[in-house]
Amino acid sequence: MISFSRLDRITRRVSIGAFSIILAVAVAVPAGAQEATGGQRFVPIRAEEYMVVSQERQASEVGRDIMRRGGNAIDAAVATAFALAVTLPRAGNLGGGGFMVVHRGDTGETVAIDARETAPAASDRDMFLNAEGEADPELSRRSGLAVGVPGTVAGLALAHERYGSGTLTFAELVAPAIALARDGFVVSADTSAALASPDTAERLLADPNVAAYYPGGAAPIGGDTLKLPVLAGTLQAIADNGPSAFYEGEIAQGIVDAVTERGGRMTLEDLGNYEAKLREPVHGTFKDYEVFSMPPPSSGGVHLVQILNTLEDQPFGTYGLNSAEMIHVMVEAMKYAYADRAHYLGDPDFVDVPVKALTSKAYAHQIAARIDMTRATPSSEIAADPGALPYESNETTHFSVVDDAGNAVSMTTTLNFSFGVGFGTAGGFLLNNELDDFSAKPGVPNAYGLIGGDANAVEPDKRPLSSMTPTILLKDGEVSLVTGSPGGSRIITTVLQVILNATVHERNIATATNAPRIHHQWLPDYIRIEEGISHDTIRLLEDMGHEVRVMDSMGSAQSIQVGAEGELYGASDPRRPGGAAVGD
Known part of the structure; x- marks a missing residue:
């Protein structure tokens, strides 16, 4: 891949000048963009210098403006994340956590930042069981016990401290979110629809803290301008005093009060002891x-790389995108990965996760040799002692950022369920129910009728297992694709298909994003499939022995692809209206 140097890019900035293109869903046709040829029905947005793609337009604009002011992609990611905490309340957050993968253009270094929530120190493996010793979903999803120690603020501060440009202070990155909360932002139709759900509205507004967020105690509708002065005050305190303002003092006490009033065990010590962690990213080749x-x-x-390894030697040139052969071989690879996920995966600070073995080419070759291209392998034949995973909540958000110096950020954050645990703090923000991602009772069917694994059992200070898959692809040492998605257990397979569609199927990033998706997670043993897959293809899959169920859409990928001359192409998934790809 040919790429411009930083000097070349700066020269182009001077000669081309600044312009802005905003896209609600990435299907418009900007001049000079990748052409919609060869069956590619959709065209991405194009930019020369830098780009932000997120699920919410106003947050994307915040990140774009940070780079206009001289910030780098990491600065823009921090500002975008804080903005999403205001404008996308069902998933953007101060009271949750997430993961970030960062690539540095100057050094070639790629790092991972872990801002996942942790279980309070007083947690124990049986705390989600009722008096009869059975898993109680109300305890793990709606009570104070469900709330993990939030990691978002610490993770964003760490990203800025270690990898920010140095041009803008942490306070300057929080400032746009403060302005949105203080002066008001336009409520999107997507957020309005989420709030309008009778169950959601009743649950949220029953909490006095949340009811106080909304004028008159009523949820806003799309197009309204909403001001959140209490949240603005919390953000101002974080801007003035850094992350300590969140993990100590009045804001922290508000979190503890909200949690303990509903039976939780969080303390000020839990908040004060929280640390975001730098980790070595999973690395593979495809x-x-x-x-x-x-x-x-x-x-x-781990399982993205495992599946890519398993598929690498397939004759993609003879498989059409979403052909029966392509879907079959993807599904078979997915089954093995999700079976391994249930057995091996957990917090590496507590359990030994065999990352190198699971991501090795040799192991993938063993899996590939077991795949029969004429018949579906029943999930019962893949693991003799299964531990299975529930379908995780969809309510996560992802964004991708690339700047003109070759820096890139892929970040996924979440509250877990839509609007998290369903109650908030006096500080103006909602809390997560992330501890539901632990195995409520290892070895015994949970509320979904599925079995969880010991590796992901609840323990004090432990981080629950996640499927979030923020991902960066390099080609010839430079950024080629930045992608990720919400979607719970379907995140891994969504990211997989975006990558395959954009690489081996050679679709532009908008077409790669829009293509119908499939999913299999080993148990339950059926293919989940979106509308748009040919009925003939479904029949062929059924003839192979697959059970196929056409269900709701999956994921909301937010992706940036780098072209041969260093130009940027972005696509915001139309499955969730309101996203935006914003260029220089």
């Missing part, structure tokens, strides 16, 4: 690409 993704306690990177 064809001509290097793949960098999130390591445990996310399972995303």
